[in-house]
Amino acid sequence: MWGVLALTLFGTIEPASARCIPKYVLKIVVSMDTPDSARKTIYRSGERFGRIEDPPNVIVVNEPDVWSVDRALRVGQHERDRDHDLVFRALIIDDFGSQHWNNFEYGCEVPFMKTVGSVAEPVAGSDERVYEHSTEGVTARLTVSKSDVPLRIDIRKGDETYVVIYHAWEELRDAPKALFAQPNGVSFEAE
Secondary structure, three states, X not given: OOOOOEEXXXXXXXXXXXXXXXXXXXXXXXXXXXXXXXXEEEEEEOOOEEEEEEOOEEEEEEOOEEEEXXXXXXXXXXXXXXOOOOOEEEEOOOOOOOXXXXXXXXXXXXXXXXXXXXXXXXXXXXXXXXXXXXXXXXXXXXXXXXXXXXXEEEEEEOOEEEEEEEEEEEEEOOOOHHHHOOOOOOEEEEO
């Protein structure tokens, strides 16, 4: 399914991309708008550090190191990225094969919309605003609070639609360094 969270280690970025490099650790909690959808927690800091918790699994990125862990079984894999220009990416739209939409990432939602020329329109009777962008047969509607914190994204590609609900989006100024370190208590297989 093209709407599931994807982790991509990507070495080049389109020049006009909305490149965001968080100064502090961002913590984002999302779920798909389905009755049985579990919440995923995404952490990102700078260009090289990321963590995706999708229970019971976790992926920790501290470029060039990447650890994938099944916490229920306490086993994992360690890989070392060999690319010379290492960047952590957490794509909102995946399996699309588009350089354009590969720049629409968790933690970079508003900068992306502004870079592509979208202007936030007010939602009647609310403090919320909506950015909308369409290209390559995909339309993304990003609903944000008055302070540009993402609340939801509605994505349509042809007859397919899905919604991402944000449960949290916050800067952590004193995040523990262990977020981006090799997970403890796990037996790792090397690549």
